[in-house]
Amino acid sequence: xxxxxxxxxxxxxxxxxxxxxxxxxxxxxxxxxxxxxxxxxxxxxxxxxxxxxxxxxxxxxxxxxxxxxxxxxxxxxxxxxxxxxxxxxxxxxxxxxxxxxxxxxxxxxxxxxxxxxxxxxxxxxxxxxxxxxxxxxxxxxxxxxxxxxxxxxxxxxxxxxxxxxxxxxxxxxxxxxxxxxxxxxxxxxxxxxxxxxxxxxxxxxxxxxxxxxxxxxxxxxxxxxxxxxxxxxxxxxxxxxxxxxxxxxxxxxxxxxxxxxxxxxxxxxxxxxxxxxxxxxxxxxxxxxxxxxxxxxxxxxxxxxxxxxxxxxxxxxxxxxxxxxxxxxxxxxxxxxxxxxxxxxxxxxxxxxxxxxxxxxxxxxxxxxxxxx
Numbered sequence: 001x002x003x004x005x006x007x008x009x010x011x012x013x014x015x016x017x018x019x020x021x022x023x024x025x026x027x028x029x030x031x032x033x034x035x036x037x038x039x040x041x042x043x044x045x046x047x048x049x050x051x052x053x054x055x056x057x058x059x060x061x062x063x064x065x066x067x068x069x070x071x072x073x074x075x076x077x078x079x080x081x082x083x084x085x086x087x088x089x090x091x092x093x094x095x096x097x098x099x100x101x102x103x104x105x106x107x108x109x110x111x112x113x114x115x116x117x118x119x120x121x122x123x124x125x126x127x128x129x130x131x132x133x134x135x136x137x138x139x140x141x142x143x144x145x146x147x148x149x150x151x152x153x154x155x156x157x158x159x160x161x162x163x164x165x166x167x168x169x170x171x172x173x174x175x176x177x178x179x180x181x182x183x184x185x186x187x188x189x190x191x192x193x194x195x196x197x198x199x200x201x202x203x204x205x206x207x208x209x210x211x212x213x214x215x216x217x218x219x220x221x222x223x224x225x226x227x228x229x230x231x232x233x234x235x236x237x238x239x240x241x242x243x244x245x246x247x248x249x250x251x252x253x254x255x256x257x258x259x260x261x262x263x264x265x266x267x268x269x270x271x272x273x274x275x276x277x278x279x280x281x282x283x284x285x286x287x288x289x290x291x292x293x294x295x296x297x298x299x300x301x302x303x304x305x306x307x308x309x310x311x312x313x314x315x316x317x318x319x320x321x322x323x324x325x326x327x328x329x330x331x332x333x334x335x336x337x338x339x340x341x342x343x344x345x346x347x348x349x350x351x352x353x354x355x356x357x358x359x360x361x362x363x364x365x366x367x368x369x370x371x372x373x
Contacts, residue, residue, distance in 0.1 A: 002264045002273050004159040007119060008166070009179040011108045012049065013213040018172055019053040021073070021328045022215055026110070026117060028152070029341055029365050030187045030207035032198035041198060042084045042341035042363065043191055045124075045148060047110050047117045051075040051328050055097025062330035064138040073330045079115050081126050081146050083193060084341040088321040092141040093126040119181075122150040140324035140332075150189035150200060154182030154209055156227075158244045158264045163277045174250060175216050178262070182209035184227045184242040206363040210244075216327050218248040221337060222261060222289055223367035224298055224313055232346070232358040240268050243347060243361075245300060245311065261285050263302055265309060265349060267357070272349060274302035274309060281305065289368045296320065296338045296368050298345075306352055313345035315366050323367070337369030 013024050025048040031040050054060065055075035061067060062074030077100045082090035095112040103109040103118075110117045115124030125147035133143035158180035169177065186202035206228045227242035247261040263274040263285075276283045287300040300311040320340035326332045343364030349356040 001271055002159050002161070002275070003157050003266060003271060005154070005157045005181060006159055006179070007107055007181065009159075009164055009169070010119065010181050010211060011106060012102050012104055012110075013169060013177070014049060014052050015104075016170075016172060018213070018215060020051060022051065022172075022213065023328050024049045024211070024213035026209070026211045028122060028185075028187070028207070028209050030185070030200060030205040031341070031363055032191050032200045032205065035197040035199055041193075043193070043198070044080075044082055044084070044341065045122060046078075046080040047115070048078040048080055048325070049076075049100075049102070049110070050078070052097050052102075057098045058096040059094035060096075061094065061138040062326045063140060063332060067138075068330065071330065073328060074326055077110065077112050077115075079112070079124060079126055080141075081148070082142075082321065083146075084321065084339075085319055088319065088340075089142040089144050090321055090323060091126045091128050091144055091146060092139050093128075094139070119154070120152050122152055122187075123148060140326070144194050146194070147192045148189070150187050150191075152182070152209065153186040153188075153202065154184075155186060156184035156242050156266050157181050158183045158210075160262050161275060161277055172215075174214060176212060176214040176218050176250065178210065178212050178246055180210040180244055180264075182207070183225055183244040183264070184266070185209045208365055216329070217325065217334060218250060219334070219369070219371040220248040220259075220289065221334065221367060221369045222246060222248045222287065222298070222300075224300070224311065224343070224364060226343070226361045226364040228361070228363040230360040230362075232360050238268055238359065240266070241359075242266050243311075259285065259287065261287060261300065261302065263300075263309065265347070267349060272307050272309060274304060274307070291317075291338075294318070296340070296366070298343075298366065298368065308350040310348040310350075311345070312347075313343045313361065313364050313366060315340040315343035315364070320366075333371040334369050335372050338367065340364075340366045
């Protein structure tokens with residue numbers, strides 16, 4: 001049973017060694033509708049913490065030429081926001097650690113100026129001018145402005161099990177951890193994006209909330225999730241369903257577990273899990289993700305003793321962006337990390353050889369990239 005909420009895993013994990021060489025982020029994505037036109041638009045918001053013990057009054061940006069030359073590691077809160085579609089953009093606002101408040105006990109919170117996040121509330125603003133974007137490549141972002149005021153209601157969780165348990169978190173064994181407190185999340189409120197107001201409705205936002213933390217990122221990097229699902233067999237909306245797939249190449253210390261994915265499908269209240277860390281389920285995974293001239297394509301097949309899930313998702317590159325992160329060591333190795341929120345495709349779910357359902361997936365959150373070689 002993976003649908004187990006555990007807000008202790010949502011706490012800030014930047015203690016011990018990870019305080020000097022670690023990151024921790026909370027990710028939120030959803031759809032909203034333009035107040036005037038009714039047109040749907042997909043948005044994302046993220047609070048990204050890095051290397052608190054190295055910080056001070058000002059944000060330290062690892063991609064500045066001087067810091068790269070002197071091998072100075074980054075340290076900051078980056079509030080990362082943006083939108084997908086034909087005008088896909090990412091906007092970054094940075095804070096030095098002396099200007100950040102972080103609640104390390106349950107429930108967590110992060111606060112800096114007007115930007116605030118906890119389990120129930122998400123609000124703030126980012127404004128980057130065209131001149132700032134051009135003259136500060138170390139910001140790693142586009143230009144524009146966005147403000148938001150949202151309420152959060154996390155409905156379905158993907159608890160990956162002992163791999164992110166209290167002991168494993170304390171030992172900091174994995175290079176990259178994952179917890180999904182809200183793979184189906186209801187958001188409500190408003191977004192103001194470049195002067196246009198967008199309404200976020202819990203029933204049509206198809207919201208998602210997770211977090212990652214660790215010392216470095218995975219390569220390849222794979223993520224797929226959606227709760228806008230329709231049965232191809234019955235034609236009915238699956239209002240109590242959501243799937244989530246993530247991973248790539250997890251590492252325990254120096255040991256790489258190549259081509260491993262964690263997956264969960266909450267199908268109308270029933271659990272279908274494909275989790276390699278639960279070895280007794282004999283989970284096997286094959287995946288092939290690649291670029292064409294116009295699309296990113298994901299093909300994933302997973303099996304346990306009895307269950308099988310076959311996933312095929314595509315997303316148009318023109319609707320996506322190359323999302324930017326630097327690692328706590330200051331290196332930026334992911335320079336073609338494709339990220340989107342408008343993917344679509346199908347999932348076939350089997351029990352043995354019997355087809356349980358074929359599902360149409362829309363508004364798919366999606367990500368794929370590999371390190372520069």
